[in-house]
Amino acid sequence: MAGDPAPDEVIERALVRIRRDQQARHLQRRAVQGDPAAASAVNAARFRYLDALDGAPNGLPISEVADAIGVDRPRASRLTTELVGDGLVERDTMPGDSRYALIRLTQQGKKLVDGIHETRRRNVAEALTEFTTQEAQTFAALLERFVDAWPRNPA
Numbered sequence: 001m002a003g004d005p006a007p008d009e010v011i012e013r014a015l016v017r018i019r020r021d022q023q024a025r026h027l028q029r030r031a032v033q034g035d036p037a038a039a040s041a042v043n044a045a046r047f048r049y050l051d052a053l054d055g056a057p058n059g060l061p062i063s064e065v066a067d068a069i070g071v072d073r074p075r076a077s078r079l080t081t082e083l084v085g086d087g088l089v090e091r092d093t094m095p096g097d098s099r100y101a102l103i104r105l106t107q108q109g110k111k112l113v114d115g116i117h118e119t120r121r122r123n124v125a126e127a128l129t130e131f132t133t134q135e136a137q138t139f140a141a142l143l144e145r146f147v148d149a150w151p152r153n154p155a
Contacts (some may be wrong), residue, residue, distance in 0.1 A: 007055050011146075018084050030090065045069065045071065045075075045079060046079060046082070046083065046088075046126075047113075047116065048068075048069040048070075049065060049069055049076070049079050049080075049083065049089075050083070050088060050105065050109055051091070051111065051113060051116075052065055052069050052101060053065065053104060053105045053109070053111035054088065054110070054112075054113045054117075056104075056106070057104070058102065059092065059102030059104035060102065060103055061094065061100050061101065061102060061103070062076050062101060062103060063076075063081055065103060066079070071072055080101075080103055084108070087106055087108050087109075088105065088106055088108055088109035088112060089104060089105055090103070090104055090106050091103055091107060092104065093096055100108050
């Protein structure tokens with residue numbers, strides 16, 4: 001229809017709205033309601049750190065965590081020290097080279113990450129309640145395709 005915004009404009013505005021909601025940490029706050037220890041453990045950088053470790057059951061070196069969350073190694077080291085102190089991650093030496101540490105989620109850290117992921121899934125399900133099953137499946141496939149196509153290399 002004439003005068004309607006182009007799809008790229010609509011999508012860009014939707015992405016901005018999602019990003020603002022994430023920056024406000026609404027989902028993380030909902031996931032830790034009633035748990036003061038968990039609430040103090042969750043800020044954006046700490047959650048990105050814990051989330052990066054979630055897919056690495058054998059752990060990651062600090063340098064890989066830093067790359068995964070977009071911070072420098074000194075910042076990742078400080079976060080590691082904080083999260084070890086909070087009991088959310090543990091540090092172990094890398095097999096074959098004791099100079100390097102592997103960082104893994106503790107059970108407490110895994111429980112926290114799982115709770116936030118579950119809250120996200122509940123929120124997605126709530127947002128999809130007005131969608132038919134076919135619409136939800138189509139949206140999921142198209143969103144995954146869109147994210148896979150998103151430019152990641154700096155120009």
